[in-house]
Amino acid sequence: MPRNHHRNHLNLNLISLSLFLLSTLLISTTPSAQASIFHRTPTRHHNRHTPYHTYNYKSANTNDTELFSSTFTSTHLLQLRNETANLFQYAWSNYLTKGFPYDEIKPIQCKPNQPDFEDIENKVRNDVMGNYSVTLIDNLDTLAIMRNHTGFKEAVELVRSTYTDFAIDTNVQVFEANIRVLGGLLSAHLYASDDRFGMVIDGYDGFLLRLAYDMGQRLILAFGNPDSDIPYPRVNLKNGPSGLPDSLMNAQCTAGVTSLILEFGLLSRLSGDSIFEDVTKDIGRKVWGMRSKLNLLPMTIDIRSGQHVDKFTGVGASIDSFYEYLLKYAVLFNDDEFMTMWHDSYRALLTHSQDSFGSFLNIHVATGVQVTEWIDSLAAFFPGLQVLAGDIPNAQLNHLLTLKLWNYYGSVPERWNFDGQRSLRFFQHLDRPYREGDLADGFDKETTDQLLFKNSIGLEWP
Numbered sequence: 001m002p003r004n005h006h007r008n009h010l011n012l013n014l015i016s017l018s019l020f021l022l023s024t025l026l027i028s029t030t031p032s033a034q035a036s037i038f039h040r041t042p043t044r045h046h047n048r049h050t051p052y053h054t055y056n057y058k059s060a061n062t063n064d065t066e067l068f069s070s071t072f073t074s075t076h077l078l079q080l081r082n083e084t085a086n087l088f089q090y091a092w093s094n095y096l097t098k099g100f101p102y103d104e105i106k107p108i109q110c111k112p113n114q115p116d117f118e119d120i121e122n123k124v125r126n127d128v129m130g131n132y133s134v135t136l137i138d139n140l141d142t143l144a145i146m147r148n149h150t151g152f153k154e155a156v157e158l159v160r161s162t163y164t165d166f167a168i169d170t171n172v173q174v175f176e177a178n179i180r181v182l183g184g185l186l187s188a189h190l191y192a193s194d195d196r197f198g199m200v201i202d203g204y205d206g207f208l209l210r211l212a213y214d215m216g217q218r219l220i221l222a223f224g225n226p227d228s229d230i231p232y233p234r235v236n237l238k239n240g241p242s243g244l245p246d247s248l249m250n251a252q253c254t255a256g257v258t259s260l261i262l263e264f265g266l267l268s269r270l271s272g273d274s275i276f277e278d279v280t281k282d283i284g285r286k287v288w289g290m291r292s293k294l295n296l297l298p299m300t301i302d303i304r305s306g307q308h309v310d311k312f313t314g315v316g317a318s319i320d321s322f323y324e325y326l327l328k329y330a331v332l333f334n335d336d337e338f339m340t341m342w343h344d345s346y347r348a349l350l351t352h353s354q355d356s357f358g359s360f361l362n363i364h365v366a367t368g369v370q371v372t373e374w375i376d377s378l379a380a381f382f383p384g385l386q387v388l389a390g391d392i393p394n395a396q397l398n399h400l401l402t403l404k405l406w407n408y409y410g411s412v413p414e415r416w417n418f419d420g421q422r423s424l425r426f427f428q429h430l431d432r433p434y435r436e437g438d439l440a441d442g443f444d445k446e447t448t449d450q451l452l453f454k455n456s457i458g459l460e461w462p
Contacts, residue, residue, distance in 0.1 A: 057087065057090045059083055059086065060086070061079070061082060061083065061086070062079050062083060066079060067079060067080065067083055068406075068407070068410075085146060088142065088146065091107070092139065092143075092151070094110055095135050095136075098110050098111075098112075099112060099135065100133060100135075100136060100158070101133045101136075101162060102114050102133070103115070103128070103129035103130065103131065103132070103133060103134045103135060104128075104129060104134065104135055105135070113125070113129065114129055114131070115129045115130070115131055115170060120171065120244075120245065120248070121245075121247060121248070123173075123248070126170075126171055126172070126173075127172065127173035127176050127234070128173070128176045128180070130168065130170050130171075130172040130176075130177055130181070130237060131168050131170045132163070132166060132168060132170075132181060132237075133159075133162065133163075134180050134181060136155060136158060136159065136162075137159060137180065137181050137184040137185060137188075138180040138181070138183075138184045139155070139184070140152065140155055140156065140159070140184050140185075140187065140188035140191075141184060141187035141188055141191060143155055144187075144188065144191040144197065144199045147198075147199075149199065152188075152191070152192075152199055152201075153201050156188060156192060156201060156204070156208065159185075159188075159208070159211070160207055163211060164211075165211070165214045166181075166211070166214055166215050166218055166237050167237065167238050168237045168238055169236065169237070169238045169239070170236065170237055170238075171234055171235070171236050171237075171244060171248070172234065172235065172236075172237060173233060173234050173256070174219050174222045174231065174232070174233060174234060174235060174256070174260070175233070175255070175256040175259055175260070177215065177219060177237075178219060178259070178260050178263050178264070179259070179263065181215055182212055182215050182216060182219065182263045182264075182267065183262075183263045185208045185209070185211050185212035185215065186208075186209070186212050186263060186266050186267060186270065188208050189206065189208040189209045189212065189270070192204045192208065193206065209270055209271065212267055212270075212271075213267065213271050213273070216264065216267045216271075216276050218235065218237050218240075219235060219260075220264075220275065220276060220279065221235055221240040221241055222234075222235050222241055223279050223283075224240075224241065225241075225303055227303065227304045227305075227306070228303060228304065228305065228306030229282075229283060229286055229306060230252055230257060230283070230301055230303040230306050231252070231257060231260075231283065231303075232244075232249050232252075232303060233248070233249060233251070233252045233256055233303070234248050234249060249303065250302065250303065250304065251300055251301065251302060251303065251309070252300070252301045252303050253299055253300055253301070253317075253318035253319070254287060254297050254298065254299050254300070254301060254308075254318060254319050254322050255299075255317075255318055255319055255320055255321040255322050256318075257283060257287055257301060258283065258284050258287050258321070258322045258325060258326075259321035259322065259324070259325045260280045260283075260325075261277070261280040261281060261284055261325055261329050262325055262328055262329055262332065264276035264277055264279070264280040265277040265280065265281070265329060265332075265333060266332075269333075284325075284326075284329075284338070284341075287301075287322075288341050288345075290307075290308060291345075291365075292365040292366050293366070294348055294351075294352055294365060294366065294367075294368055295344050295345060295347070295348035296313050296345075296348050296349075296352065296353075296363070296365040296368075297313055297319065297322065297345075297365065298310045298311055298312065298313055298365050299312065299313055299314075299318035299319045300318065311364055311365050311366060312362050312363060312364055312365065312371045312372070313353070313362065313363060313365050314353060314360055314361060314362035314363065314375070314379065315349065315353070315360045315379045315382045316362070316375060316376040316377075316378045316379035317376050317378045320378050320379065320381060320382070322345075323342070323345060323346070323349075323382070323385060324381065324385055326338055326341050326342040326345065327339075327342045327385060327388060327389055328388070330342055331388070342389070346389065346391075350394070351368075352368035353368075354394070357397065357400075357401055358394055358396075358397025358398045358400070358401070359375060359379075359397075359398055359401045360375070360379065360382065360398070361375070362374075362375070373417050373418060373419040374415045374416055374417045374418065375401075375415070375416055375418065376414060376415045376416075377412040377413060377414050377415070377416075380402045380412050382398060383395040383396075383398045383399035383402070386398060426440035426441060426443075426448070427440065427441070428441070429441040
């Protein structure tokens with residue numbers, strides 16, 4: 001049992017941002033740079049009675065104008081690389097001193113974030129936070145990627161001293177626990193044990209793999225659905241899926257069902273127990289067999305009937321990692337069957353979903369007709385997947401839209417409506433063209449501003 005299990009746990013959105021920049025730039029640090037960035041080890045002890053400090057990060061080397069200039073020259077890339085490393089170190093240090101052993105830390109307030117033990121229906125908090133120090137485990141491989149030998153070794157030892165298994169009475173989403181905890185443990189195990197990566201820990205005994213196997217055995221219970229072959233979306237880590245309310249168990253998104261095969265496959269290869277890869281590969285085949293005649297998959301599945309309950313698709317939320325895991329599994333394990341599935345599904349997207357700007361729209365799976373006027377932020381990953389597939393021209397086109405949104409808003413909106421004329425209907429009651437300061441029919445200024453902000457921006461480049 002976790003020694004600190006009775007204490008709720010903490011993540012960092014800042015860490016996610018750092019990883020986004022790091023993986024996008026695909027650059028590495030030199031040993032001399034690593035030493036200057038990571039030479040200090042943050043203390044884990046602080047006065048719990050002292051009020052938490054608010055977010056106070058300031059770049060010591062550059063300003064926002066330089067960072068977000070989008071020039072991507074060699075000098076600019078170096079600035080981004082160094083800022084990413086510094087930002088990660090700031091976030092990581094604050095997690096260790098103010099957050100551990102909680103799951104997450106609120107990035108602005110530097111206060112703990114934890115599961116909602118009072119409301120089992122609170123999916124926003126409970127799906128990700130499993131009372132298992134998810135930020136610690138999820139970022140083990142980040143420390144290795146940044147060549148922080150000391151930090152990586154200390155974090156691994158922190159896991160060892162805290163967890164012997166995951167028999168925790170907490171409800172987690174299988175997808176989130178898989179990508180963050182199981183994936184984090186497996187990646188860290190490879191770094192710690194394989195000298196090809198240059199991060200081997202002397203005396204490491206493989207305990208991370210044993211922890212991963214324990215987690216895998218708990219997550220695989222989701223595949224015990226007696227009504228269909230579709231796995232449950234959530235399990236209790238101590239008691240399995242039984243006892244959870246129907247409201248948490250009645251539907252699965254296509255991405256959640258099919259995005260276990262990488263971690264489960266690697267767990268099988270490393271542990272010698274084939275059941276993990278077998279069940280996730282079988283479910284991948286089953287879901288692909290539910291595609292439309294256009295080779296398109298809907299987004300939502302009823303786990304009782306095992307059938308899709310909607311008819312539209314895209315590359316964003318609820319379907320995104322279906323494509324990601326198809327290609328990555330095929331590449332990682334040299335699997336011809338799943339590579340063929342990737343080629344057929346991607347060809348269908350290019351044929352029916354891609355628009356003239358190179359981005360991908362939400363469409364009806366049977367007809368290919370556009371069904372929404374928005375795209376969502378999770379689709380921003382797709383250009384990277386297109387690069388992995390070798391389709392650089394389409395990746396560049398697709399990425400331009402996300403870059404434009406980032407430059408305009410300072411971030412990528414959760415949803416963005418690309419119909420530039422859609423806002424006009426809010427002001428038809430005026431019987432004249434819209435003027436700044438006008439109110440939408442029946443709304444106050446604050447609501448009107450929200451409506452306008454959520455609607456589209458122009459795609460023309462200045």
